[in-house]
Amino acid sequence: xxxxxxxxxxxxxxxxxxxxxxxxxxxxxxxxxxxxxxxxxxxxxxxxxxxxxxxxxxxxxxxxxxxxxxxxxxxxxxxxxxxxxxxxxxxxxxxxxxxxxxxxxxxxxxxxxxxxxxxxxxxxxxxxxxxxxxxxxxxxxxxxxxxxxxxxxxxxxxxxxxxxxxxxxxxxxxxxxxxxxxxxxxxxxxxxxxxxxxxxxxxxxxxxxxxxxxxxxxxxxxxxxxxxxxxxxxxxxxxxxxxxxxxxxxxxxxxxxxxxxxxxxxxxxxxxxxxxxxxxxxxxxxxxxxxxxxxxxxxxxxxxxxxxxxxxxxxxxxx
Ligand SMILES: C[S@@+](CC[C@H](N)C(=O)[O-])C[C@H]1O[C@@H](n2cnc3c(N)ncnc32)[C@H](O)[C@@H]1O
Numbered sequence: 001x002x003x004x005x006x007x008x009x010x011x012x013x014x015x016x017x018x019x020x021x022x023x024x025x026x027x028x029x030x031x032x033x034x035x036x037x038x039x040x041x042x043x044x045x046x047x048x049x050x051x052x053x054x055x056x057x058x059x060x061x062x063x064x065x066x067x068x069x070x071x072x073x074x075x076x077x078x079x080x081x082x083x084x085x086x087x088x089x090x091x092x093x094x095x096x097x098x099x100x101x102x103x104x105x106x107x108x109x110x111x112x113x114x115x116x117x118x119x120x121x122x123x124x125x126x127x128x129x130x131x132x133x134x135x136x137x138x139x140x141x142x143x144x145x146x147x148x149x150x151x152x153x154x155x156x157x158x159x160x161x162x163x164x165x166x167x168x169x170x171x172x173x174x175x176x177x178x179x180x181x182x183x184x185x186x187x188x189x190x191x192x193x194x195x196x197x198x199x200x201x202x203x204x205x206x207x208x209x210x211x212x213x214x215x216x217x218x219x220x221x222x223x224x225x226x227x228x229x230x231x232x233x234x235x236x237x238x239x240x241x242x243x244x245x246x247x248x249x250x251x252x253x254x255x256x257x258x259x260x261x262x263x264x265x266x267x268x269x270x271x272x273x274x275x276x277x278x279x280x281x282x283x284x285x286x287x288x289x290x291x292x293x294x295x296x297x298x299x300x301x302x303x304x305x306x307x308x309x310x311x312x313x314x315x316x317x318x319x
Contacts, residue, residue: 019246020117022216022228027125029221037132040078041140043172047201050306051168054268055197059084062167065193067156067186067202068174071095071118072126074133075172080150081142087150088170089159095122096146109153157182161193168199173302175204175257176212180250183260191264191309200265200307203273206254206300208293210278213237214245220274220301223281234281235298239289253293254300265307273302 048059066088069076073094079086093105095118107115134144152159157178169190175183190200205211211218215237217230232243252260254270261267278299282290290298 015243016246018231019216022222024120024124025227026216026219026221027121036129037074037136040075040133041136043075044078044082046304047168047170050201050269051199054199054306054308055167059168062198063165064168064170065089065161065166067169067171068177069094069151072121072129073151074129075170076151077144077146078133078137080147081137081145082140083142087152089152089154089156091153091155092118093153094151095126096148096151098122098126105153155182157185157189159189161189163192164195166193166198167195168201169194170200171202171204173203173205175202176207176214176249176252177247178250179248180252180256183250183252187260187264194309196309196311198309199268200309201304202257202261202307203271203302203304204252204257205302206257206297207249207251208238208253208297209300209303210234210281210298211301212249213243214247214249215243216245220277223277234278234283234286235290238293239286254297254303257303257305261305261307265309267305268308269304269306271304271306272300273304275299277301 047064051057051059051062060083062085064079064084064086066076066079066086069088069090071090071092071094073088073090073096076086076088092110092114093102095102095106103115103119106118130144137144178186194200205214207213210223211220213232213236215232216222217228217232218234222228233240236243258267258270276299278301282298
């Protein structure tokens with residue numbers, strides 16, 4: 001039986017439980033408000049705007065592929081429900097219809113810890129999340145549609161994508177979880193799969209930013225939360241390195257992504273989601289300790305790289 005998991009086996013159990021508890025608190029706060037469902041549609045509006053800006057065509061005409069749609073894949077569900085020609089892949093099996101078979105698939109692929117976490121999250125949060133998603137869709141005259149065949153399961157570095165078969169590749173909060181060697185294969189694959197002029201909109205949560213550790217206590221929504229008791233310090237992951245999140249991280253800097261993407265793509269924009277996030281935590285002594293990292297690194301968080309495949313320059317046969 002193949003087991004694939006992102007959960008670190010190195011962490012002491014009490015730390016894992018504390019992180020999971022903080023995560024649950026963050027999720028409870030999230031489902032209290034409608035911001036999450038609204039944020040999905042803001043993302044989609046951003047994709048529409050960028051696609052129109054750089055291709056002159058509406059996103060409705062595009063074939064879209066999402067890398068790492070997530071265990072609760074609402075962005076891809078929203079795209080499909082809005083009528084876009086969208087599909088995607090994730091290493092983890094999704095829960096689409098709350099069938100026993102789906103939990104069994106997660107157990108088989110990702111182990112018992114992931115299956116139990118998925119079940120807890122599903123029971124506690126998915127009802128509300130789906131209601132909110134359905135409400136947002138109905139404001140746009142649409143109903144929730146789940147096209148199961150469009151949710152591929154597997155490693156994105158192994159997926160077969162036809163040459164020039166896609167107009168847009170999307171990814172949110174995923175690339176930082178993929179080992180560098182796999183990313184190098186993946187970016188070449190993306191460059192081959194996307195049509196000339198098509199776009200890749202890739203938004204990792206960059207390691208060097210204040211949220212880059214993925215410790216829940218430094219999630220953006222927890223940065224000003226007086227209820228949080230932090231064990232770690234700001235940019236702990238670049239300094240004392242005493243705590244690690246319960247997830248695999250490749251630790252790539254923003255400049256590393258830039259260098260990797262530039263091999264096959266032109267970078268049209270780098271869009272930092274929250275440009276001022278964490279400024280108040282960069283005390284002079286911390287800034288001194290982090291002097292090897294410039295502000296563009298330290299004030300990175302979720303950074304969208306807007307990428308267009310480089311034009312192949314044909315060799316001149318006369319030269
Ligand atoms: C933090 S979640 C983000 C999910 C979703 N994009 C979102 O914004 O909510 C990262 C996701 O990336 C997926 N992932 C990590 N490595 C992957 C790989 N090599 N191939 C496909 N999916 C991968 C994980 O399974 C996980 O669902």
